[in-house]
Amino acid sequence: MKFICLGSGSSGNCYYINADGYGIIIDMGIGLRGLKKHFRDYGLNMGQINSILVTHDHTDHVKSVGALSQDFHVPVYTSQEVHNGMDRNCLMTKKIKAEEKKVIT
Numbered sequence: 001m002k003f004i005c006l007g008s009g010s011s012g013n014c015y016y017i018n019a020d021g022y023g024i025i026i027d028m029g030i031g032l033r034g035l036k037k038h039f040r041d042y043g044l045n046m047g048q049i050n051s052i053l054v055t056h057d058h059t060d061h062v063k064s065v066g067a068l069s070q071d072f073h074v075p076v077y078t079s080q081e082v083h084n085g086m087d088r089n090c091l092m093t094k095k096i097k098a099e100e101k102k103v104i105t
Contacts, residue, residue, distance in 0.1 A: 001017065001018070001019045002016070002017065002018040002019075003015065003016070003017050004016045004017075004038075004042060006030060006034075006035065006038045007029060007030040007034070009060075010060050011029075011030075011060070012029035012030035012031070012034075012060050012063060013027045013029040013030075013060055013061050014026070014027055014028055014029055014030045014035065015027065016044070016049075018048060021048075022050050022051075023044075023048040023049045023050050023051075024049075024050065024051050024052070024053055025049055025051075025052045025053070025068065025074075026052075026053045026054075026055065027053075027054060027055055027061040027062070027065075028052060028054070028061070028062060028063065028064045028065040028067075028068050029058075029059065029060040029061045029062060029063050029064070030063070030064065031063065031064055031093075032064045032067045032068055032071065032093070035064070035068065046072055047072075049068070049072060049074055050074070051074060051075050051076075051077055051102075052065060052068060052069060052074055052075070052076045052077065053077050053078065054076060054077070054078035054082055054086070055078075055082075056082055056085075057082045057085030057086050057089060059089060059091045059092070062086050062089060062092055063091065063092060063093060064092070064093050064094075065086065065092065065096060066086075066092050066093060066094035066095045066096045067093045067094040069094075069096050069097070069100045070094050070096075070097060070100075073100070074100065075100050075101075075102045076096050076100055076101060076102060077102045077103075077104050078102075078103075078104060079103065079104060079105065080103050083096070083101055083103065
């Protein structure tokens with residue numbers, strides 16, 4: 001298993017976990033360009049992201065969730081309440097497409 005902190009704090013939170021070839025981004029509060037740079041630095045490629053898990057809808061956790069999801073066709077898993085909050089968040093760079101929204105309880 002691989003766990004990498006890609007961002008932490010008010011400037012943006014983002015973590016990457018890979019277990020047995022399945023990659024998960026936990027929160028995406030950093031910019032997409034920054035994520036790509038981190039991935040290059042760690043020798044990873046964007047195809048190693050299979051899903052996104054969002055903990056809550058504060059901007060420092062969701063800023064680029066929609067951009068990552070749309071650009072790389074990655075599903076976003078979170079509660080319905082968090083999906084609703086992200087729909088209202090005007091600071092997100094892109095919104096999440098309906099077909100990529102996955103609700104967990």
